[in-house]
Amino acid sequence: MPEYKLKLRRYDPESGQPAYWSEYDVDLDAERSVLQGILTARDDQDGSIGIRCSCRAAICGSCAVRINGKTALACNTAIGEAAEKAGDGNPIVVEPMNNMPVIKDLIVDMDAVHWKKVQRVVPWLLPDGDPPEREYVVPAESMIDITQSMACIQCGACVGACLSMEANPDFIGPAALAKAYRFVGDPRDGQERERLKDLAEDPDGLYTCTHCFACVEVCPKDVAPMNQIMRLRRRATGDFGIKDRNNGYGHEKAFVNLIEKYGTLHEAQLLPRSFGDGSLLKGQTEPGAVKELIENLPTAIRGLKSGKVSPVKALWHHKLPGQENVKRIFDEVHAKEDRLELNLYIVGEGNDEEIGAMAEIAKEDV
Numbered sequence: 001m002p003e004y005k006l007k008l009r010r011y012d013p014e015s016g017q018p019a020y021w022s023e024y025d026v027d028l029d030a031e032r033s034v035l036q037g038i039l040t041a042r043d044d045q046d047g048s049i050g051i052r053c054s055c056r057a058a059i060c061g062s063c064a065v066r067i068n069g070k071t072a073l074a075c076n077t078a079i080g081e082a083a084e085k086a087g088d089g090n091p092i093v094v095e096p097m098n099n100m101p102v103i104k105d106l107i108v109d110m111d112a113v114h115w116k117k118v119q120r121v122v123p124w125l126l127p128d129g130d131p132p133e134r135e136y137v138v139p140a141e142s143m144i145d146i147t148q149s150m151a152c153i154q155c156g157a158c159v160g161a162c163l164s165m166e167a168n169p170d171f172i173g174p175a176a177l178a179k180a181y182r183f184v185g186d187p188r189d190g191q192e193r194e195r196l197k198d199l200a201e202d203p204d205g206l207y208t209c210t211h212c213f214a215c216v217e218v219c220p221k222d223v224a225p226m227n228q229i230m231r232l233r234r235r236a237t238g239d240f241g242i243k244d245r246n247n248g249y250g251h252e253k254a255f256v257n258l259i260e261k262y263g264t265l266h267e268a269q270l271l272p273r274s275f276g277d278g279s280l281l282k283g284q285t286e287p288g289a290v291k292e293l294i295e296n297l298p299t300a301i302r303g304l305k306s307g308k309v310s311p312v313k314a315l316w317h318h319k320l321p322g323q324e325n326v327k328r329i330f331d332e333v334h335a336k337e338d339r340l341e342l343n344l345y346i347v348g349e350g351n352d353e354e355i356g357a358m359a360e361i362a363k364e365d366v
């Protein structure tokens with residue numbers, strides 16, 4: 001059996017000592033998991049290693065750690081593959097997840113961050129009216145849209161990997177927002193608008209996500225939390241016209257309008273248009289927009305002084321050669337009556353007709 005070297009980050013906040021590293025050699029088949037490696041080291045060499053686990057089958061969500069710098073379930077990561085990624089002769093480095101305080105070694109405090117944020121989004125159904133005499137009957141196709149968010153095992157890997165949360169610990173975060181979509185998209189819930197308004201207007205809510213894809217990359221259940229956040233945004237803005245305090249809605253509109261008009265981004269126009277509703281004149285003359293523009297004047301002056309912005313650049317922007325083709329794409333999308341949104345979690349084998357039928361089922365009205 002091959003021998004693997006594990007390098008674990010050790011830390012006990014109660015000891016008053018700084019964090020340190022411990023290395024262990026374990027003999028295991030390459031197919032066994034990193035978790036098995038850690039448990040073998042704990043059983044045979046050092047009973048003080050702190051690691052949380054239960055199912056060992058990627059179901060309970062308790063063993064998320066960072067392996068060679070990337071957040072993953074330790075029980076779902078083959079030790080042979082982890083050694084390959086670490087590179088020749090290097091140990092497999094295992095650390096606790098980011099963005100949550102360490103309780104001991106590889107165990108983080110999920111209550112302090114992850115569960116608190118899940119509670120924030122009111123993670124239960126809020127139906128309108130009296131409950132039916134018997135169970136709610138929901139058409140199966142109306143649940144397809146939320147199956148992806150329902151697959152979450154609450155491992156917190158996305159929370160540990162989220163770069164926005166690292167910069168702003170108050171951000172509600174990917175797991176909780178994916179959970180929010182699970183209820184916003186549920187036809188039995190009667191508070192869709194209120195939930196969306198609440199999340200859009202929270203300065204650390206829907207628009208704090210920077211689309212970095214880290215949560216999509218690390219999620220072991222393909223929940224794709226960022227996609228659920230984008231769905232929440234589309235619902236909030238497209239379906240309910242909800243504007244947010246961070247100008248996220250105006251920013252997205254400004255971005256889209258500029259690409260439609262020029263084919264490339266007119267950076268000097270992006271900021272001022274973002275303060276309003278994304279358009280040139282109306283966007284910049286709304287009362288809120290004027291206030292924001294005045295507040296940002298010092299930034300504009302600094303840009304002028306450094307040469308990054310000039311009056312000519314601010315007013316004029318060239319159009320992309322062949323921009324009419326970009327415009328044609330926009331016209332085609334605008335002409336569609338329905339927003340077609342595919343739930344990519346539903347996968348399977350089938351012929352084109354079946355796939356087409358599935359797309360129809362997954363279609364959402366705008």
Ligand code: SF4
Pocket residue numbers: 158161162163164165173174208209210211212213214215216225226229
């Ligand atoms: S895509 Fe958004 S929610 Fe996901 S990790 Fe990046 S910033 Fe966080």
Ligand code: SF4
Pocket residue numbers: 151152153154155156157158159174175178218219220221222223224225
């Ligand atoms: S969304 Fe994925 S990574 Fe995040 S807690 Fe759920 S299962 Fe884990």
Ligand code: FES
Pocket residue numbers: 052053054055056057058059060061062063064073074075076
């Ligand atoms: S031990 Fe349950 S998910 Fe890893």
